[in-house]
Amino acid sequence: MxxxxxxxxxxxxxxxxxxxxxxxxxxxxPIEAKPGKLWYIGLFISIALLLFGVFSVFWEVYFGTGVWxxxxxxxxxxxxxxxxxxxxxxxxxxxxxxxxxxxxxxWRTGVNRAAEAMTIFAVMCAGQFPIWHMGRVWMAFFxxxxxxxxxxxxxxxxxxxLWDVFAISTxxxxxxxxxxxxxxPDFATVRxxxxxxxxxxxxxxxxxxxxxxxxxxxxHESLSLVLxxxxxxxxxxxxxxxxxxxxxxxIPGWHTTIFPPYFVAGAIFSGFAMVQTLLIITRKILGLExxxxxxxxxxxxxxxxxxxxxxxxxxxxxxxxxxxxxxQYEFDTFYKFRAAGPLGWSYWIMMTCNVISPQVFWFxxxxxxxxxxxxxxxxxNIGMWFExxxxxCTSLYRDYLPSSWSYYRPSWPEVGFYLGTxxxxxxxxxxxxxxxxxxxxxxIKSILKTSGKNFKDKMDVYEEQSVEKFAHDNTxxx
Numbered sequence: 001m002x003x004x005x006x007x008x009x010x011x012x013x014x015x016x017x018x019x020x021x022x023x024x025x026x027x028x029x030p031i032e033a034k035p036g037k038l039w040y041i042g043l044f045i046s047i048a049l050l051l052f053g054v055f056s057v058f059w060e061v062y063f064g065t066g067v068w069x070x071x072x073x074x075x076x077x078x079x080x081x082x083x084x085x086x087x088x089x090x091x092x093x094x095x096x097x098x099x100x101x102x103x104x105x106x107w108r109t110g111v112n113r114a115a116e117a118m119t120i121f122a123v124m125c126a127g128q129f130p131i132w133h134m135g136r137v138w139m140a141f142f143x144x145x146x147x148x149x150x151x152x153x154x155x156x157x158x159x160x161x162l163w164d165v166f167a168i169s170t171x172x173x174x175x176x177x178x179x180x181x182x183x184x185p186d187f188a189t190v191r192x193x194x195x196x197x198x199x200x201x202x203x204x205x206x207x208x209x210x211x212x213x214x215x216x217x218x219x220h221e222s223l224s225l226v227l228x229x230x231x232x233x234x235x236x237x238x239x240x241x242x243x244x245x246x247x248x249x250x251i252p253g254w255h256t257t258i259f260p261p262y263f264v265a266g267a268i269f270s271g272f273a274m275v276q277t278l279l280i281i282t283r284k285i286l287g288l289e290x291x292x293x294x295x296x297x298x299x300x301x302x303x304x305x306x307x308x309x310x311x312x313x314x315x316x317x318x319x320x321x322x323x324x325x326x327x328q329y330e331f332d333t334f335y336k337f338r339a340a341g342p343l344g345w346s347y348w349i350m351m352t353c354n355v356i357s358p359q360v361f362w363f364x365x366x367x368x369x370x371x372x373x374x375x376x377x378x379x380x381n382i383g384m385w386f387e388x389x390x391x392x393c394t395s396l397y398r399d400y401l402p403s404s405w406s407y408y409r410p411s412w413p414e415v416g417f418y419l420g421t422x423x424x425x426x427x428x429x430x431x432x433x434x435x436x437x438x439x440x441x442x443x444i445k446s447i448l449k450t451s452g453k454n455f456k457d458k459m460d461v462y463e464e465q466s467v468e469k470f471a472h473d474n475t476x477x478x
Contacts (some may be wrong), residue, residue: 011295028190028437030286030433030438032190052419052420055416056420057416067413078389079133080392083129085385088270089270092272092274093112093118093179094171098235101225102232109447110439111292112182115275117436118275122274125424125425126168129417143165164242178224235268244260246392258317262314272307273378285433288438304380305362315355329400349386350386353380393408
């Protein structure tokens, strides 16, 4: 029997004594049981937030965008900040799924399903902001690149906002395919275990008649690799295109060439932080500590400290270029109005949360501490929200003409809309955690024999015996 060899120095990715049946039981049984009180409380709060968001959006559409505190100087406020923030959060899912699959990283198996679901829900939240920002939302179909069948009206292909539409819709489609194709074998497992006819039928339809034959697995693996190949460039392109919204303008503080790589690093940074937030809660509530181990959490914290350091270098580069360029307006934007000035507090919150605080993860003890990780994951996302706010608002609130200088604070419909997207995100996530396997059962089984704790322990014993036998044979020979 051929066992794929993995170093026993690596910690196991599945803790506890598990066999294939036990894995299925642990991950599928929360779906079959009645949800607990905590789940209902969470869902109720999420739906309440979602309804408040719907009301805020209705208010904005009915009375017009004048109810938002946008003015002549600050045409982009809270709304576009939240759009970029949500797109960033959606980044980790595709990275975990695609790039780590191509690099054959075993630790992705415990976290990829929840991360992909998070991507889809985050992109759903992000996509709404530019649409409602139009004001005349019934004109939304104009963003789609129709051929010239509408007479003199042409889509402006020079506008980065149009490319946002392309990028986000492609990203959403590929992420959805990736997530759903991975769910097929698990849906079939739930279907085969179903007690009621309705469940059997619904999960049967969802699993597309999956039987688990060799042909099915072969096609499934080919599809996963093709989708991984497609979505790897998307990880880089989506946030690059979002950064072009700013980088292609001529406003001091925006028109910099560093934006694309720095936005991508920031997006992965905030995305991984959000995965940590969700997974730490999920593993606790559903009792999945054996599958989302400290090893997984540590691996993600390593990515967070790497991308956080890249973002820190980008901030310092911006400050250096503003000084070195000798352009007075650039210098003023960064040193007088960002780091100082009425909105200076937001800049220092961003610096503290994104650059200084993640440095605690250089220490192994901190990387493996659940409480520290959970608090840090929230701090990082607060910092990344402020990064977008700083880029958008502190570049705009001071104009060339002092007569048009202004200060920005959001109105209640803006805050309500933002809270509403949280409601949408968590409503989707709670329903996902109840009706779908949060961890990819089939993928955990694929690494169980090489990375499961009990199998590694057996391997250790086997290795020791082999070494002893070798030593014994040698002495006997001599």
